[in-house]
Amino acid sequence: MKKWYEKSGPQADVVISTRVRLARNLPDIPFPARMTQQQRRQMEETVRQAVQHSQAVLEKPLHFEPMDTLSQLAAISLVERHLASPEFITQRPGRALFLSEDESVSVMVGEEDHVRIQVMQEGMELTQAYRRASALDDALNTSLHFAFDSRLGYLTQCPTNLGTGLRASLMLHLPALQEGGVLGRIAGDLSKLGLTLRGTYGEGSQAVGALYQLSNQVSLGLKEEEALANLQSIAMQIMEQERAARAELAQRLEQQDRIFRSLGILRSACVLSSEEFMKRISAVRMGVSTGLIPDISYDTIHTLIVQTQPATMMQNGRIPPAQRDALRAKLVKEALGCAAK
Amino acid sequence: MKKWYEKSGPQADVVISTRVRLARNLPDIPFPARMTQQQRRQMEETVRQAVQHSQAVLEKPLHFEPMDTLSQLAAISLVERHLASPEFITQRPGRALFLSEDESVSVMVGEEDHVRIQVMQEGMELTQAYRRASALDDALNTSLHFAFDSRLGYLTQCPTNLGTGLRASLMLHLPALQEGGVLGRIAGDLSKLGLTLRGTYGEGSQAVGALYQLSNQVSLGLKEEEALANLQSIAMQIMEQERAARAELAQRLEQQDRIFRSLGILRSACVLSSEEFMKRISAVRMGVSTGLIPDISYDTIHTLIVQTQPATMMQNGRIPPAQRDALRAKLVKEALGCAAK
Numbered sequence: 001m002k003k004w005y006e007k008s009g010p011q012a013d014v015v016i017s018t019r020v021r022l023a024r025n026l027p028d029i030p031f032p033a034r035m036t037q038q039q040r041r042q043m044e045e046t047v048r049q050a051v052q053h054s055q056a057v058l059e060k061p062l063h064f065e066p067m068d069t070l071s072q073l074a075a076i077s078l079v080e081r082h083l084a085s086p087e088f089i090t091q092r093p094g095r096a097l098f099l100s101e102d103e104s105v106s107v108m109v110g111e112e113d114h115v116r117i118q119v120m121q122e123g124m125e126l127t128q129a130y131r132r133a134s135a136l137d138d139a140l141n142t143s144l145h146f147a148f149d150s151r152l153g154y155l156t157q158c159p160t161n162l163g164t165g166l167r168a169s170l171m172l173h174l175p176a177l178q179e180g181g182v183l184g185r186i187a188g189d190l191s192k193l194g195l196t197l198r199g200t201y202g203e204g205s206q207a208v209g210a211l212y213q214l215s216n217q218v219s220l221g222l223k224e225e226e227a228l229a230n231l232q233s234i235a236m237q238i239m240e241q242e243r244a245a246r247a248e249l250a251q252r253l254e255q256q257d258r259i260f261r262s263l264g265i266l267r268s269a270c271v272l273s274s275e276e277f278m279k280r281i282s283a284v285r286m287g288v289s290t291g292l293i294p295d296i297s298y299d300t301i302h303t304l305i306v307q308t309q310p311a312t313m314m315q316n317g318r319i320p321p322a323q324r325d326a327l328r329a330k331l332v333k334e335a336l337g338c339a340a341k
Numbered sequence: 342m343k344k345w346y347e348k349s350g351p352q353a354d355v356v357i358s359t360r361v362r363l364a365r366n367l368p369d370i371p372f373p374a375r376m377t378q379q380q381r382r383q384m385e386e387t388v389r390q391a392v393q394h395s396q397a398v399l400e401k402p403l404h405f406e407p408m409d410t411l412s413q414l415a416a417i418s419l420v421e422r423h424l425a426s427p428e429f430i431t432q433r434p435g436r437a438l439f440l441s442e443d444e445s446v447s448v449m450v451g452e453e454d455h456v457r458i459q460v461m462q463e464g465m466e467l468t469q470a471y472r473r474a475s476a477l478d479d480a481l482n483t484s485l486h487f488a489f490d491s492r493l494g495y496l497t498q499c500p501t502n503l504g505t506g507l508r509a510s511l512m513l514h515l516p517a518l519q520e521g522g523v524l525g526r527i528a529g530d531l532s533k534l535g536l537t538l539r540g541t542y543g544e545g546s547q548a549v550g551a552l553y554q555l556s557n558q559v560s561l562g563l564k565e566e567e568a569l570a571n572l573q574s575i576a577m578q579i580m581e582q583e584r585a586a587r588a589e590l591a592q593r594l595e596q597q598d599r600i601f602r603s604l605g606i607l608r609s610a611c612v613l614s615s616e617e618f619m620k621r622i623s624a625v626r627m628g629v630s631t632g633l634i635p636d637i638s639y640d641t642i643h644t645l646i647v648q649t650q651p652a653t654m655m656q657n658g659r660i661p662p663a664q665r666d667a668l669r670a671k672l673v674k675e676a677l678g679c680a681a682k
Contacts, residue, residue, distance in 0.1 A: 270601055
């Protein structure tokens with residue numbers, strides 16, 4: 001079965017993926033930061049049973065991923081695949097993860113909140129991803145009765161999540177706007193509109209390969225549908241700006257040179273660091289979107305981006321770090337091949 | 342008809358080409374530096390007639406290249422193809438060039454000496470190249486009676502050419518010894534043995550693409566055969582050192598990476614400066630010689646090196662300098678293609 005990230009979806013030229021996350025908490029247990037060991041076990045058991053009882057009505061069955069016994073590499077790989085937050089894997093005992101086979105649905109238990117429901121989809125699919133997350137929320141709520149206040153909405157540990165508990169994010173590829181140096185200004189404007197633009201792995205992280213997360217910041221005082229519509233409408237504007245900037249850049253010989261050299265290097269290098277790979281695949285992706293490179297698909301690129309992440313790559317065979325960059329180069333060469341001219 | 346430099350010869354992994362040059366002067370006219378305009382015309386006419394009368398016995402017919410009316414680009418291209426010295430084209434009126442169709446034989450008239458006979462061949466061919474130059478020397482001498490002193494040998498304007506008037510050079514590709522940083526020491530040792538190691542276009546020039554000229558320095562007090570044997574024997578030693586150094590370097594992953602990336606860039610760049618091309622083709626050539634790159638021939642590389650020289654490339658169509666690097670990239674891509682993997 002293909003993982004969700006091995007495919008591409010609507011608006012794939014700019015939108016890599018959609019993520020919808022709902023923060024929920026159990027009514028009768030303190031927030032995770034204040035739980036006792038016993039309460040932690042109780043939380044895990046309660047959620048586990050709720051997932052078990054809901055399996056029949058769930059869109060996709062969820063598998064339990066034991067966090068205690070997971071290797072460090074496997075745990076980091078979860079973060080690389082955006083299935084768990086960096087914070088979630090730092091302290092694994094007493095935490096649990098539920099996962100659908102295509103990895104599009106996950107439930108973190110015992111992160112900042114008791115339950116974090118997450119649905120990921122390829123491309124721009126805010127409505128559908130929210131509908132799926134909401135269905136899972138309903139199914140679990142039948143037995144868990146999530147903490148809800150008629151004035152504050154869903155109760156969460158951090159006040160910024162109060163209300164809908166919804167965070168919707170779009171992973172955007174913005175190489176042309178980044179090249180143009182306008183993202184700082186755009187990010188500033190967005191914060192006034194209740195949105196944030198951040199690096200690839202969330203708050204404080206770098207934008208690797210010109211990948212940015214655009215998310216709603218406000219969850220209190222407006223409905224889920226309003227938040228999603230707001231995010232979608234602004235994402236469309238950024239997309240148009242990015243497309244216009246790409247079209248202009250793609251006319252320039254030095255940009256074409258940069259794009260084709262990036263492809264040439266990816267197709268021929270014997271050693272590729274993760275950082276270099278992301279930089280070059282970003283250029284290649286821009287080449288694909290502007291029609292300069294017709295023979296490489298977004299699916300191939302997306303699969304490679306996940307496959308070549310340091311921990312994810314090393315899971316399939318323990319290799320010394322020194323050989324990691326050589327293995328990455330090999331994977332990339334195999335995937336991108338060499339087009340006959 | 343293929344030019345001589347579109348082929349490769351013996352020891353092609355290290356030796357690009359052999360050049361043998363004989364300096365000769367007419368007996369009754371002052372050296373070029375002291376000639377009057379009339380004497381200059383007389384020299385040109387005398388040599389012209391001698392070439393004309395010798396055509397029947399010459400190995401290859403020689404064509405007269407008018408230097409006065411030659412465009413600046415065409416003149417620079419002669420230097421790029423090693424058919425004329427940089428000095429020769431700076432002051433063209435009163436000078437003449439004779440050339441065989443495959444460009445392996447040339448006679449410069451009125452450079453530092455009245456007559457400079459030059460034979461070039463692919464690979465290491467000192468004996469054969471000298472034999473051919475000597476045959477042309479004999480043919481011309483029948484009517485020109487070159488100035489010769491029984492004690493000093495052939496008389497030349499510069500004392501360093503007195504004696505045999507012979508300068509034999511080998512164009513060597515020494516990427517591994519250059520990488521190892523040992524060429525300075527080797528050049529020092531060579532000068533004690535009466536040889537010099539210099540950059541691509543002779544004295545004072547840079548070693549572009551790790552190409553070096555190894556030449557005899559001494560022409561007085563030893564026979565032609567001794568000078569050639571000496572040069573050949575030392576060239577063989579340098580070759581062995583270069584081969585050993587290459588074999589060692591080719592084992593290293595970072596060198597393989599450098600070599601394959603160079604090929605990838607040459608096969609995909611949209612803009613290539615002459616300097617970058619020479620640097621990368623040098624790495625590719627080392628890849629060919631060490632067996633890493635099996636599908637590219639020395640002939641292809643040698644042809645490209647000449648074809649993409651700035652003036653030579655622009656002769657076939659006047660293009661603005663800004664488009665030169667794009668044209669070079671196009672020529673290189675066409676020649677190196679893209680191997681199916």
